[in-house]
Amino acid sequence: MAGVSEYEVKAAFIFNFAKFTTWPGEEGRKDPFRICIVGGDPFGPVIDATVRGKQVRGRDLTVERHILSDDLVGCEIVFVGEHEPDQHRKLLNRLSGQPVLTIGDSKQFAADGGTVGFFRQKRRIRFTFNVDAVERSKLRVSSKLLQLSAVTRGSR
Numbered sequence: 001m002a003g004v005s006e007y008e009v010k011a012a013f014i015f016n017f018a019k020f021t022t023w024p025g026e027e028g029r030k031d032p033f034r035i036c037i038v039g040g041d042p043f044g045p046v047i048d049a050t051v052r053g054k055q056v057r058g059r060d061l062t063v064e065r066h067i068l069s070d071d072l073v074g075c076e077i078v079f080v081g082e083h084e085p086d087q088h089r090k091l092l093n094r095l096s097g098q099p100v101l102t103i104g105d106s107k108q109f110a111a112d113g114g115t116v117g118f119f120r121q122k123r124r125i126r127f128t129f130n131v132d133a134v135e136r137s138k139l140r141v142s143s144k145l146l147q148l149s150a151v152t153r154g155s156r
Contacts, residue, residue: 007043009125010118011050014077014103017116018056020142023076023099026057033059034074038066038091039081042105072100080104080114088112097136107150115139116149126150 018033033056037043051061064075072078078100080088088104092113095102103109103116110117110130115137117128128150134141 005046006125007046008050011043011047013118013125013127014047014079015050015054015061017101017103017145018061018077020145021101022140024138025099026059029059031059032062033057033076034062034064035077035079036064036066036072036075037079037081038072039087041065041081043079075100077101077103080109088114095137096133099137099139101137101139102133119150 014035018035035047035051037047048063051063054061066072072095076099078091078095080091080102088109089112092102096113101116102114103118104114105118107117107119107128110128110133113130113133115130115133117130119126119128126149129141129146131146131151
């Protein structure tokens with residue numbers, strides 16, 4: 001896609017992940033749908049612009065930035081910026097089994113127990129879903145979305 005940055009593509013993917021994933025107990029909720037970015041923020045204003053004015057199942061989308069991974073209660077999606085692998089593993093251990101879609105900037109992130117890992121393949125942005133992480137988090141991901149992804153299992 002000429003003229004579209006890597007993080008514009010990733011922001012669009014994250015918005016679509018929200019649309020094609022169901023969280024337990026979300027029926028009837030009206031509070032904001034929270035996308036939380038932990039650590040370095042590679043998106044800048046791009047992700048805010050992508051979700052501005054949009055909703056998921058009647059809930060307004062909001063983007064929050066967290067320097068540390070201490071206060072992520074209530075985040076539906078957690079994007080982990082560039083961390084050392086040990087840091088993202090600690091975060092994944094803390095969030096394991098919680099209804100949170102965890103997304104990282106590498107295919108290894110999903111292999112380490114994250115829900116989704118982005119990677120490049122032939123100059124395209126792709127993603128892999130860890131189906132075991134999806135199960136542990138009690139999320140329901142559309143089969144159509146899973147068909148578009150690489151799939152991995154394991155860890156945590």
